[in-house]
């Protein structure tokens with residue numbers, strides 16, 4: 001992947017032990033979902049305490065603060081911030097106090113009607129907002145409903161009825177922990193049992209890391225209360241299909257996670273197989289753009305009957321280029337991040353497989369590096385259709401302008417990249433690899449048809 005960034009990852013744990021260390025481990029495992037800030041809020045002895053800051057989990061939550069954090073229930077968050085939201089005040093979890101007590105919210109996704117809701121509440125109730133984060137809005141609306149209806153599940157349900165868009169939430173209401181998934185199930189959220197407690201988290205890999213047992217994904221529209229031994233669900237079945245973000249499987253999620261019953265690694269491998277069927281290449285070897293194109297490349301190589309090679313050595317101490325906020329930062333990072341293995345690529349006809357192309361700047365550099373290292377031919381294969389439309393659901397692809405596919409034809413993109421050939425998987429081919437019904441996926445960034453109503457965009461429900 002050579003373009004935008006994800007929004008966030010969330011976690012909540014309730015256990016019969018102090019959860020700080022387990023929360024920290026879970027956040028480290030979902031670190032790829034956001035590398036700019038992290039935080040944990042724990043409830044202990046009648047009050048909430050939060051440790052959070054900018055940077056990777058290890059920096060944002062220093063060990064000396066972690067060991068002092070007490071509490072057997074808590075929520076946590078890792079975050080990528082869009083432009084203008086980098087202040088520590090926007091980091092999560094966000095805590096509010098109301099007549100009902102304390103409420104902490106950690107959010108993954110984007111609320112598409114947040115501006116309208118903010119305007120409404122500022123005008124009607126005189127609310128003020130201190131952050132640019134949707135979590136503050138969610139927290140305020142939830143606190144309002146808690147004060148009026150009292151019951152947390154009813155208050156969360158009332159809050160959901162006001163929100164449009166994507167949200168996977170972990171919520172702490174005093175000592176009660178909830179996991180919430182929006183009615184379209186845009187973002188992943190699952191439950192697992194760990195020794196002495198229960199976890200709700202963005203990706204199942206965190207459950208594995210805590211040597212726990214995966215239980216299940218949350219259903220669309222589900223509110224799940226987590227206790228230390230079990231969980232209790234409130235599900236209002238939506239009247240529309242799901243809209244699970246296809247990018248979770250294509251790029252964002254860890255390959256060792258399982259989302260909505262589909263292993264991320266397996267889906268990526270199947271994408272590679274379909275891609276090979278649709279866009280074969282006459283070549284000597286197949287190699288990935290590490291790391292996110294790896295499983296796609298394995299599938300491609302197997303289907304083609306070609307050797308799979310690691311042709312780039314990656315500097316593991318560099319961050320994901322997609323997640324770095326500025327283009328200049330991304331460009332500099334690429335040249336120090338990946339070095340071709342000269343003896344593997346020299347005089348070879350190479351297929352390089354990437355998961356997607358957003359801007360194409362990184363890929364162009366990598367193709368040039370392969371040529372410089374002596375590759376005879378470079379054939380680019382891509383595991384998602386051209387990205388052409390913005391995302392309103394929590395991925396930082398906000399303008400049509402940034403997509404190379406909106407400016408150039410496929411043949412022109414090949415030329416710009418300096419490749420001998422280029423092939424994208426088809427939309428139907430990608431959907432086949434997922435094994436879901438097409439209408440249960442959000443594919444909007446590839447077909448500009450949105451699952452929910454967005455002003456100025458085509459909605460598939462119209």
Ligand code: SF4
Pocket residue numbers: 186244245246247248390391392393394395442443444445446
């Ligand atoms: S528009 Fe694209 S990135 Fe955004 S939720 Fe839909 S599939 Fe995912």
